[in-house]
Amino acid sequence: xxxxxxxxxxxxxxxxxxxxxxxxxxxxxxxxxxxxxxxxxxxxxxxxxxxxxxxxxxxxxxxxxxxxxxxxxxxxxxxxxxxxxxxxxxxxxxxxxxxxxxxxxxxxxxxxxxxxxxxxxxxxxxxxxxxxxxxxxxxxxxxxxxxxxxxxxxxxxxxxxxxxxxxxx
Numbered sequence: 001x002x003x004x005x006x007x008x009x010x011x012x013x014x015x016x017x018x019x020x021x022x023x024x025x026x027x028x029x030x031x032x033x034x035x036x037x038x039x040x041x042x043x044x045x046x047x048x049x050x051x052x053x054x055x056x057x058x059x060x061x062x063x064x065x066x067x068x069x070x071x072x073x074x075x076x077x078x079x080x081x082x083x084x085x086x087x088x089x090x091x092x093x094x095x096x097x098x099x100x101x102x103x104x105x106x107x108x109x110x111x112x113x114x115x116x117x118x119x120x121x122x123x124x125x126x127x128x129x130x131x132x133x134x135x136x137x138x139x140x141x142x143x144x145x146x147x148x149x150x151x152x153x154x155x156x157x158x159x160x161x162x163x164x165x166x167x168x169x
Contacts, residue, residue, distance in 0.1 A: 011039045011040060012038045012039045012040070013038060013039065013040045013041075013042065013091060013092040013093065013094070014034050014037070014038040014041050014092060014094040014095065014124070015042040015043075015044050015083070015090075015092050015094070015095050015096070016031050016042070016043050016044070016095075016096050016097075017043075017044040017046060017083050017086075017097075018043075018044075018045070019045070019046050019048065019051075019053065019060075019137065020043070020045050020060050020063075020064055020137065021053040021054055021055055021060060022054070022055055022060065022137055022140065022154060022162060023060070023064050023154070023155070023158060024132070024135050024136070024137055024140055024153055024154050024158075025131075025132055025135070025152075025153055025154060025155065026128055026129070026132030026135040026136075027098070028067060028068070028155060029098070029129050029132060030096065030097075030098035030126055031043060031068060031071070031074060033126060034096040034126070035068075035071040035073050035074055037096075038073070038094075038096075039073060040073050041071070041073055041074050041075070041096075042074075042076075042077060042086075042090060042092060043064050043068065043074060043075070043076045043077070044077060044078075044079045044086055045060050045064065045076065045077070045078045045079070046078075046079060046083075047079065047080035049080070054141055054162075054165060054166075055161065055165070057078050059161070061076050061077075061078060063158055063161060064076045066157045067155040067157055082118070083095065083115065084115050084118050084119040084121050087119070087121045088119055088121075092121070093120075093121060093122060094121065094122045094123070094124055095112075095115065095121060095122070095124070096123075096124050096126060097112075097124070097125055097126070098125075098126050098128045099125050099126070099127055099128060100128045100132070100133050100134070100135070101133065105125070111123070112125075132153075135153055140153050140154060140162070141166075144162045144163075145166050150162065
C-alpha cells in the first residue's frame with residue numbers, strides 16, 4: 001500500500017469546528033488552508049439544542065459539503081457534546097481555529113488550554129485573511145435580513161439559501 005496510510009506513515013488529521021450558520025468565505029478560507037496542511041480535515045458542525053439557528057443542521061452540512069466539494073480530504077459531520085470527544089473518536093490530534101482579532105484570542109486560548117488539559121488535543125490558531133477579519137455568520141445574517149449585499153462574504157450556494165430563507169415572498 002502506498003500513500004498516507006502506508007506502513008510507517010500516519011494520517012494527519014485536524015478538525016475545524018463551528019456552528020457554520022451559515023458558512024462564510026472566512027470559514028471557507030480556514031478550511032481550505034487546513035486542507036493543504038492535513039491529510040484529512042473534518043468540519044465539525046456543532047449541534048446546540050438550546051439555540052435555534054437560521055439553518056437546520058442538515059442544511060448546514062449540505063451547504064458545507066457543496067462549497068468544500070473541491071477538497072477531496074474534507075469530511076463534514078455534525079457533533080454535540082465536547083469537541084475533544086469528537087476528536088478522540090476519530091483520532092484527531094489537532095483543532096484548527098481562525099482568529100479574526102485579539103478578542104477572539106482571549107476566548108480561544110482558554111478553550112485551547114482546556115482541550116489540551118482534558119485530552120492532549122492541540123489547538124492551532126490561523127490568522128484570518130485580512131479580507132475576512134470582520135466577518136461572522138451573525139453579521140452576515142443580520143445584513144442579509146435587512147436586504148444588504150453579502151454576495152462577497154459567502155459562497156454562491158449559501159447566498160442563494162440565505163435569500164430563499166430570509167426573503168420568502
